[in-house]
Amino acid sequence: xxxxxxxxxxxxxxxxxxxxxxxxxxxxxxxxxxxxxxxxxxxxxxxxxxxxxxxxxxxxxxxxxxxxxxxxxxxxxxxxxxxxxxxxxxxxxxxxxxxxxxxxxxxxxxxxxxxxxxxxxxxxxxxxxxxxxxxxxxxxxxxxxxxxxxxxxxxxxxxxxxxxxxxxxxxxxxxxxxxxxxxxxxxxxxxxxxxxxxxxxxxxxxxxxxxxxxxxxxxxxxxxxxxxxxxxxxxxxxxxxxxxxxxxxxxxxxxxxxxxxxxxxxxxxxxxxxxxxxxxxxxxxxxxxxxxxxxxxxxxxxxxxxxxxxxxxxxxxxxxxxxxxxxxxxxxxxxxxxxxxxxxxxxxxxxxxxxxxxxxxxxxxxxxxxxxxxxxxxxxxxxxxxxxxxxxxxxxxxxxxxxxxxxxxxxxxxxxxxxxxxxxxxxxxxxxxxxxxxxxxxxxxxxxxxxxxxxxxxxxxxxxxxxxxxxxxxxxxxxxxxxxxxxxxxxxxxxxxxxxxxxxxxxxxxxxxxxxxxxxxxxxxxxxxxxxxxxxxxxxxxxxxxxxxxxxxxxxxxxxxxxxxxxxxxxxxxxxxxxxxxxxxxxxxxxxxxxxxxxxxxxxxxxxxxxxxxxxxxxxxxxxxxxxxxxxxxxxxxxxxxxxxxxxxxxxxxxxxxxxxxxxxxxxxxxxxxxxxxxxxxxxxxxxxxxxxxxxxxxxxxxxxxxxxxxxxxxxxxxxxxxxxxxxxxxxxxxxxxxx
Numbered sequence: 001x002x003x004x005x006x007x008x009x010x011x012x013x014x015x016x017x018x019x020x021x022x023x024x025x026x027x028x029x030x031x032x033x034x035x036x037x038x039x040x041x042x043x044x045x046x047x048x049x050x051x052x053x054x055x056x057x058x059x060x061x062x063x064x065x066x067x068x069x070x071x072x073x074x075x076x077x078x079x080x081x082x083x084x085x086x087x088x089x090x091x092x093x094x095x096x097x098x099x100x101x102x103x104x105x106x107x108x109x110x111x112x113x114x115x116x117x118x119x120x121x122x123x124x125x126x127x128x129x130x131x132x133x134x135x136x137x138x139x140x141x142x143x144x145x146x147x148x149x150x151x152x153x154x155x156x157x158x159x160x161x162x163x164x165x166x167x168x169x170x171x172x173x174x175x176x177x178x179x180x181x182x183x184x185x186x187x188x189x190x191x192x193x194x195x196x197x198x199x200x201x202x203x204x205x206x207x208x209x210x211x212x213x214x215x216x217x218x219x220x221x222x223x224x225x226x227x228x229x230x231x232x233x234x235x236x237x238x239x240x241x242x243x244x245x246x247x248x249x250x251x252x253x254x255x256x257x258x259x260x261x262x263x264x265x266x267x268x269x270x271x272x273x274x275x276x277x278x279x280x281x282x283x284x285x286x287x288x289x290x291x292x293x294x295x296x297x298x299x300x301x302x303x304x305x306x307x308x309x310x311x312x313x314x315x316x317x318x319x320x321x322x323x324x325x326x327x328x329x330x331x332x333x334x335x336x337x338x339x340x341x342x343x344x345x346x347x348x349x350x351x352x353x354x355x356x357x358x359x360x361x362x363x364x365x366x367x368x369x370x371x372x373x374x375x376x377x378x379x380x381x382x383x384x385x386x387x388x389x390x391x392x393x394x395x396x397x398x399x400x401x402x403x404x405x406x407x408x409x410x411x412x413x414x415x416x417x418x419x420x421x422x423x424x425x426x427x428x429x430x431x432x433x434x435x436x437x438x439x440x441x442x443x444x445x446x447x448x449x450x451x452x453x454x455x456x457x458x459x460x461x462x463x464x465x466x467x468x469x470x471x472x473x474x475x476x477x478x479x480x481x482x483x484x485x486x487x488x489x490x491x492x493x494x495x496x497x498x499x500x501x502x503x504x505x506x507x508x509x510x511x512x513x514x515x516x517x518x519x520x521x522x523x524x525x526x527x528x529x530x531x532x533x534x535x536x537x538x539x540x541x542x543x544x545x546x547x548x549x550x551x552x553x554x555x556x557x558x559x560x561x562x563x564x565x566x567x568x569x570x571x572x573x574x575x576x577x578x579x580x581x582x583x584x585x586x587x588x589x590x591x592x593x594x595x596x597x598x599x600x601x602x603x604x605x606x607x608x609x610x611x612x613x614x615x616x617x618x619x620x621x622x623x624x625x626x627x628x629x630x631x632x633x634x635x636x637x638x639x640x641x642x643x644x645x646x647x648x649x650x651x652x653x654x655x656x657x658x659x660x661x662x663x664x665x666x667x668x669x670x671x672x673x674x675x676x677x678x679x680x681x682x683x684x685x686x687x688x689x690x691x692x693x694x695x696x697x698x699x700x701x702x703x704x705x706x707x708x709x710x711x712x713x714x715x716x717x718x719x720x721x722x723x724x725x726x727x728x729x730x731x732x733x734x735x736x737x738x739x740x
Contacts, residue, residue, distance in 0.1 A: 001155040003110050003134045009045040012108070014134060014151060018158040019300045021151070022046050023076050027068060028061055029104035031076035031136065031149075033185045037246070038302050050074075051187075055267075059083040074185035074269065077103065077138065077149055077164065086263055086271055087215070090164075091178035091278070092145055099177065103138035103147055110134055114152045114161070119506050121253050121540030122295040123152070123161050123319045130155055130319075144170020145285075154319075157311040158300040164293045168285040175498075176283040180275030181252060181296040186235075189270045191248075193262055194234035196562050200227045201550035201583050203531035204562035206645055211270065217261030221280050223448070223484030223501055224255060224528060225535040231258045232566045235272070240304055242640055243683070247301050247308045250274055251566055253320070254294035255537035256505035257281065280487075282498025294537070305565070306639050306683065313568035313638060320536060321543040321571070324521045329630045330544060330601040331408060331523070332360070332623055333475070335575065337367035338551075338582055339607035342375060346391050350401055355608040357405045359616065360623035363475055363603075364402050365410035370395070372422060378445045381417045382424030384463035396471040403472050410475030410523075411467070415460045416508065417446040417481065424459070431456050433500070435488040443482025451507030452500050453491045461514055468519050476515075478542065480528040505537075512541035525573055525601075534563070544571050544601050551577035551605055552584045553596040554730055557644040557667055560599060561652065569654065570634040574600025576622070578610070590615055592732040594622045595665055598633055599652065602626050629663060629736075632656045636663075639683040648672070655684040659702075662691065664735040666712055671729050675716045679709030682737075691737040700737075710735065 001016040010025035011034070022034040024047065034049035050073070058069040061083055070084035080088035081100045092101045112128035125131045134151040146169050152161040162182040168174055189211045195218050196204040209216065218233065220226040231252035237245050250272065252258050257277035264270055274296045283291055297315070301307045318326070334356035336349060353364040371387060374380030380387075386394045393400075399409040418425050418432060425432070425447075432447040434440045440447065450456050467473065489500045516524060524542035526533060530549030538545055548559045551574075560572055574597040579587045597603075608619060626633070636654035644650035644667070653664040662685060685691065685702030692699050693710075700710070716727050 001132060001153060003132050003153065004042060005108060006044050009047055010105075011046050012134065012136070013042050013046070014153045014160065015039055015042070016153060016155055016158075019153075019160065021153070021160055022049065024050060025105045026050065026073070030070075030078075030102070031105060031138065033074040033076050036184065036186070037300060071265075072267065072269070074187065075183065077147070077183055079103065086265060087261070087273065088178065089180040089183040089273060089275075090147065091176070092140065092143055093175040093177050094143055095172045095174075101140045101143060101145070103140050106137040106139050106146070108134060108136045115150070117163060117295060118292050119509060120292060120294055121320070121509060121537045122163070123253070123297065123315060124322075125319065143172070143174055144168065145174060154315070157315065159311060159315055160298045161295055162298065163295045166285065166291045168287055168289050171287060173287065174285050176285060176291060177281070178278040179283070179291065179293050180273050180278075181293045182250070182272075182274050182298070184250075184272040184298070186270040186272070189264045189268045190237065191235040191270070192238055192240075194236065194565075196230040196232055196565060198227060200529055200532070201548060202555065203227050203534065203548050203559055204230055205558055206562045206565065206643075211262055211264050213264045213266060213268075215261055215263045217259060219257070219259035219261075219277050221257050221277055223257060223487065223504060224480065224533045225258060225537075226483065227529070227532045230566075231260060231274075231535050233260050233274075234305070234308070234565065235262075236305065242304050242306045244304045245302065247305055249299040249308045249312060249566065251297045251312060251536055252294060253297065253536040253540070254505070255508065255533050255535050257501050276502060280498075280501055283502070284496050284499065297536075309565055309640070310637055312566050316536060316539055317568045317570055317635065320539050322540065323516060323543070325523050325543050327635075329634055330570070331362040331475070332626055333363040333365050333410065333603035334361045334608065335365040335367055335477075335603065335605050336607075338578055338605045339610075342369040344369065344390065346393065346398055346401070349398065350405075352607050352609065353402050353405055353407060356604070357407050359608055359619050360627070361407065361604065363408045363410055365412065365475060365477060366398065367412040367477065368414075368479075370411070379419050379421035381414055381419040381446050382422040382449070384413065384415070384460070384467065394471070395467055395473070399471040399473060408474035409472055410477065411473050412477045412479060413464060414479040414481060415464060415511065416449055416451060418449050419446055430490050433484060433487055433489060433504070435486040436490070438486055441485040443485075446482060448482065448484050450489050450491065450504070451511070452489050452503035453507070457507045457511050461511055464515060465518060468515070468522065473522060475523045475525065477525050477527055477546070480533055482529075483532070509537070509541070516541055527573075531559070534567070539567075539571055544573055546573040547600065550583045551575055552581040552586050553588045553593045553732075554586060554669055555584060556596050557650045557669075560596070561640060561644055561650065564638060564640060564652070569599055569638050570601070572600035573603075575603040575605045577605035586730075588730040589728070589732075590618055592667070592730050595732040595734045596667070598626060598663075598734065599654070599665060601634070602630065629661070632661050632663060636661075637684055641680055641683065644669075649678075651680055653682060653684075659684065659686045659689070660739040662737040664710065664737065665732065666735065667732045668727075669730065671727055671731065672716050674718065677713045677717055678711070680712050681709045682706050685737075686739070689739045691739055694736040694738065695733070705737070
């Protein structure tokens with residue numbers, strides 16, 4: 001790992017054993033992008049990578065020729081309006097109405113390790129030798145605005161983290177209308193664009209498209225990263241697949257409004273931008289003030305999609321997630337929500353928890369309905385005090401009883417929301433986001449608290465902290481069940497209303513930071529109606545998130561498969577729920593529900609008392625299995641083997657760090673008759689080791705399993721012989737392969 005600066009050619013070269021990133025100071029003093037990709041050897045001068053030529057009808061900077069047009073030059077942090085007609089990374093609006101700027105190179109410095117970003121989540125290092133950070137300073141002489149571009153290259157993996165800091169060192173107030181976290185100009189458009197899109201209950205499905213001239217973009221203007229889009233994109237070469245080929249992944253560590261876009265110009269040059277959504281953003285920067293953009297992480301590999309994902313998984317597990325639970329296996333939990341909804345008493349909860357303990361569950365979670373006047377969705381949010389009618393001994397009394405069973409206790413909050421039927425709203429009706437003289441829209445009869453205001457965050461913090469100080473709460477499920485509308489804050493002047501979306505998410509981060517700091521051993525799980533804010537920003541505070549409100553095993557195949565493009569298995573909340581499923585009303589076998597949920601944090605969304613004796617015994621076996629193998633399942637190397645988006649079957653696997661244990665999940669949605677023989681080529685095994693298949697009792701060498709494949713043919717390839725239980729729809733198998 002190294003960052004080099006060649007003085008004579010004014011060229012920067014950032015590299016490790018996998019990647020090179022090269023840029024230069026151009027003739028006009030701006031930064032030009034020269035190369036990003038597989039590691040190449042260093043040399044003094046890479047200026048031949050800077051392509052310029054005379055193109056007809058171009059606007060040019062210099063009077064002495066027609067070849068230097070920013071419209072046709074790959075740049076590092078461009079602005080719109082001075083011969084570049086593409087969308088830029090930065091827009092500085094001046095008091096005279098102009099938004100033209102020219103950021104000229106001033107200097108650089110290199111630091112070992114990686115700096116923290118003020119008030120924002122970001123990747124980090126624990127030892128200085130894990131990374132180096134380059135700070136490149138650019139300045140606009142007219143406005144006095146200085147921007148510092150941050151590039152952190154990690155020693156391991158093809159990882160480069162980027163962000164920008166703005167400083168107003170001029171004599172006038174300016175407004176940032178656009179402040180992207182990164183710009184990446186690439187020399188061609190020969191990529192397949194992949195995104196993770198969907199909606200509530202079908203989040204993070206994989207969509208692919210060819211890049212054509214024009215703009216392709218994803219984003220959110222909902223105040224949260226959203227169910228609809230995820231702040232992550234993939235660029236892969238057309239022939240790249242899970243096992244091979246060039247792939248670039250870009251992930252934005254941010255939980256609010258965002259935009260990620262690809263712009264292809266008339267000459268097939270490709271520009272990627274990622275950062276805060278500019279159409280709902282304007283930041284007033286007074287003299288002497290600064291602004292920090294969120295961090296974007298770029299991963300390059302020439303070894304296919306699986307390797308890109310594994311790079312993100314390792315980075316986000318170990319250098320984004322933090323604290324006590326980062327490296328620990330997660331407790332197996334039982335949540336009461338789908339068992340009781342709002343209809344419960346303390347004794348009813350203990351009845352459910354007692355059965356869960358009998359089955360081997362380690363954590364009992366009380367969901368919505370325990371506080372204020374909460375008897376349904378129209379009241380109570382904002383009043384975080386236990387309802388004495390339901391919990392006469394309070395949260396402390398219930399937690400003590402659960403702890404007395406030999407289990408830990410967890411609790412649900414939705415701290416960012418309020419109902420109008422609540423003491424908090426009656427005392428502070430101005431504490432919600434709403435626009436003067438306009439209708440106040442609701443979502444699920446709830447309103448969004450104005451977390452851009454410190455006093456609002458303080459009030460919620462004190463209520464939550466009081467509960468956590470008094471009661472033995474080991475886990476918090478942090479929900480967020482609606483997006484922002486009428487985004488206006490009465491606490492801020494008119495010329496700063498463009499800041500509210502961003503200030504809101506900074507308030508969320510602040511509340512998380514204060515709670516996780518005071519209660520470091522509490523396991524936080526982020527939830528936003530399931531997957532509405534499943535993003536890297538949340539992982540910094542909560543090492544796991546509720547992947548989707550849709551707990552149907554068949555639907556979860558696509559949701560968890562898509563999520564795995566960027567996010568590690570240890571971050572995915574995945575549970576066994578009741579049948580018929582409460583989202584799609586499907587009946588799936590109990591073993592299939594578990595075989596999907598194993599590849600996540602694992603738990604149950606049902607009343608275990610409602611199961612038959614045979615089902616209860618099966619649950620006990622599932623829990624024992626998860627306890628035995630969860631270290632591998634949650635922290636092993638994950639491989640996607642067969643996509644649920646491509647057909648009737650899906651498969652994935654995890655391999656232990658020492659490659660002595662592999663767990664393979666195989667799934668078939670609909671049954672077939674007289675079908676084909678099937679094999680599954682595995683990944684990541686030791687070629688020379690012999691793996692015992694616990695299902696068949698046979699031993700197979702790793703090279704055989706990887707190159708010839710694991711035979712998955714069953715009775716559907718012919719007729720079911722006598723005495724063999726026939727296969728059904730929604731079938732699954734879990735293969736345990738171990739070296740003895």
